[in-house]
Amino acid sequence: MTxxxxxxxxxxxxxxxxxxxxxxxxxxxYRGETTxxxxxxxxxxxxxxxxxxxxxxxxxxxxxxxxDRFPVEPRLELNYHLVSLPRRDRIRLxxxxxxxxxxxxxxxxxWPGANWLEREIFDLFGIxxxxxxxxxxxxxxxxxxxxxxxxxxxxxxxx
Amino acid sequence: MTxxxxxxxxxKTMVLNMGPQHPSTHGVLxxxxxxDGENVVSATPDIGYLHTGIEKSCxxxxxxxxxxxTDRMDYLNPLGNNLVYCxxxxxxxxxxxxKRAQYIRVLLVELQRISSHxxxxxxxxxxxxxxxxxxxxxxxxxxxxxxxxxFTGQRMMTSYxxxxxxxxxxxxxxxEQVKRFVDMMPARIDEYEALLTENRIWQGRLQGVxxxxxxxxxxxxxxxxxxxxxxxxxxxxxxxxxxxxEEFDFNIPTRTESDCYARYLVRVAEMRESLKIxxxxxxxxxxxxPFKAEAPGIVPPEREKMKTExxxxxxxxxxxxxxxxxxxxxxxxxxxxxxxELGCFIASDGSPKPLRVHFRGPSFINLQALPYMVKxxxxxxxxxxxxxxxIVLGEVDR
Numbered sequence: 373m374t375x376x377x378x379x380x381x382x383x384x385x386x387x388x389x390x391x392x393x394x395x396x397x398x399x400x401x402y403r404g405e406t407t408x409x410x411x412x413x414x415x416x417x418x419x420x421x422x423x424x425x426x427x428x429x430x431x432x433x434x435x436x437x438x439x440d441r442f443p444v445e446p447r448l449e450l451n452y453h454l455v456s457l458p459r460r461d462r463i464r465l466x467x468x469x470x471x472x473x474x475x476x477x478x479x480x481x482x483w484p485g486a487n488w489l490e491r492e493i494f495d496l497f498g499i500x501x502x503x504x505x506x507x508x509x510x511x512x513x514x515x516x517x518x519x520x521x522x523x524x525x526x527x528x529x530x531x
Numbered sequence: 532m533t534x535x536x537x538x539x540x541x542x543k544t545m546v547l548n549m550g551p552q553h554p555s556t557h558g559v560l561x562x563x564x565x566x567d568g569e570n571v572v573s574a575t576p577d578i579g580y581l582h583t584g585i586e587k588s589c590x591x592x593x594x595x596x597x598x599x600x601t602d603r604m605d606y607l608n609p610l611g612n613n614l615v616y617c618x619x620x621x622x623x624x625x626x627x628x629x630k631r632a633q634y635i636r637v638l639l640v641e642l643q644r645i646s647s648h649x650x651x652x653x654x655x656x657x658x659x660x661x662x663x664x665x666x667x668x669x670x671x672x673x674x675x676x677x678x679x680x681x682f683t684g685q686r687m688m689t690s691y692x693x694x695x696x697x698x699x700x701x702x703x704x705x706x707e708q709v710k711r712f713v714d715m716m717p718a719r720i721d722e723y724e725a726l727l728t729e730n731r732i733w734q735g736r737l738q739g740v741x742x743x744x745x746x747x748x749x750x751x752x753x754x755x756x757x758x759x760x761x762x763x764x765x766x767x768x769x770x771x772x773x774x775x776x777e778e779f780d781f782n783i784p785t786r787t788e789s790d791c792y793a794r795y796l797v798r799v800a801e802m803r804e805s806l807k808i809x810x811x812x813x814x815x816x817x818x819x820x821p822f823k824a825e826a827p828g829i830v831p832p833e834r835e836k837m838k839t840e841x842x843x844x845x846x847x848x849x850x851x852x853x854x855x856x857x858x859x860x861x862x863x864x865x866x867x868x869x870x871x872e873l874g875c876f877i878a879s880d881g882s883p884k885p886l887r888v889h890f891r892g893p894s895f896i897n898l899q900a901l902p903y904m905v906k907x908x909x910x911x912x913x914x915x916x917x918x919x920x921x922i923v924l925g926e927v928d929r
Binding site: 520 | 588623749765771861863896928
């Protein structure tokens with residue numbers, strides 16, 4: 373099982389590297405899952421390639437989420453979980469953004485399903501997505517101050 | 532408000548709030564409908580009324596404590612939520628669960644799928660004006676809840692699936708009770724189908740309503756019965772098997788019409804497939820055997836051992852005070868919930884509390900398709916579409 377996952381991962385990494393050698397800055401293999409770390413500027417182009425390259429064919433965006441690595445900088449780590457329905461494969465794309473300039477290209481032009489996922493990240497982590505058609509808070513009320521899923525936001529709330 | 536050109540001239544659209552207290556929105560969903568007469572020009576769902584910050588709360592609990600929070604997300608599928616969370620933690624730890632415990636998990640999760648589909652069918656039938664179906668569905672659901680009560684001591688907030696296995700040994704007499712249910716159920720599903728499948732009002736309300744092409748559904752990240760009703764045979768139990776699903780023999784029901792009626796047919800067929808899996812699981816589960824993994828320091832020791840072994844007592848104490856610390860890293864586990872792909876992403880920094888827990892709720896993501904489904908349809912069709920997306924607001928808002 374693990375070997376199979378690795379073989380698939382090598383195909384994906386190989387395809388991405390042959391498309392653009394800068395696209396893959398690091399590959400992490402952990403517990404049978406492959407994470408491809410992508411430079412922030414190349415995120416949308418790499419995602420587009422993952423979707424449109426027929427050898428990769430990651431047609432479904434399963435999930436997008438963020439991890440706050442406070443106090444390490446760049447602290448905000450974006451994770452996109454991609455699924456290829458025809459190839460039965462999964463991969464994770466990751467990129468990091470700093471809290472000083474939390475802006476990254478939106479993936480809505482690639483997968484329209486990223487819409488609410490990115491709104492949720494914007495709502496709870498305060499990352500702005502460039503090119504998002506409707507970037508508003510989604511879970512919290514509009515007047516809410518702060519980004520509650522950041523690590524420096526107290527669990528019991530601000531009083 | 533905008534002006535639209537119609538056959539009789541120019542008219543103004545009006546904006547109508549549907550919800551958050553509307554019975555057909557199944558909880559606290561608010562949909563802003565822009566209407567031209569009775570036709571929907573656009574729909575904007577507004578969510579968050581039930582946001583409880585479960586993901587943030589998980590960061591302040593040890594790995595075992597957070598299980599009780601997962602029950603409360605998708606409250607029609609508590610065992611499935613327990614399962615996906617435990618699978619993610621087990622992946623993070625590299626922990627292997629005994630086969631017997633895996634089969635019991637499969638048994639319970641499949642019963643849960645049937646009970647969730649029963650609630651869906653009953654409430655959806657009420658939305659469409661067929662009142663009596665709800666009573667039949669809840670009659671059978673009650674039997675499933677009795678099985679859960681016997682296993683877990685709880686009817687709904689079960690917290691029965693734990694990291695490394697299960698909370699308790701299966702109770703005496705469970706096999707007979709489950710077998711009785713499995714023998715009774717096929718005839719009951721026939722009863723629902725006799726009431727609905729060929730019913731002309733039911734067909735009239737659902738057929739051709741809420742069509743979306745498979746390409747659109749995939750682009751919108753829709754999973755579960757909604758995607759399978761469009762002819763895409765994707766099911767995590769087959770595509771990415773977990774908990775020994777690869778050892779079970781079952782089919783993935785699909786339809787190609789991709790309307791509300793096809794989604795109904797897919798769910799009814801899924802109940803029958805789940806019964807098949809439950810039957811196989813009953814045969815696979817042995818009377819004797821372990822129900823949790825041997826993992827000192829992670830899985831609580833047996834009660835008897837605590838009274839005779841010093842180490843067992845120390846581990847027990849440590850697990851329930853400090854917790855355990857998985858190595859730093861991330862894991863993403865996915866299961867097929869009754870509503871689609873349910874995922875759990877956990878990041879560990881090597882401390883006893885998770886750095887980040889994220890749930891990929893299928894209700895939340897499937898609801899994105901609503902504006903596309905209802906565009907150009909009637910208000911009454913909006914009710915049918917919300918119904919067949921099958922949302923649970925506890926999971927949408929988390």
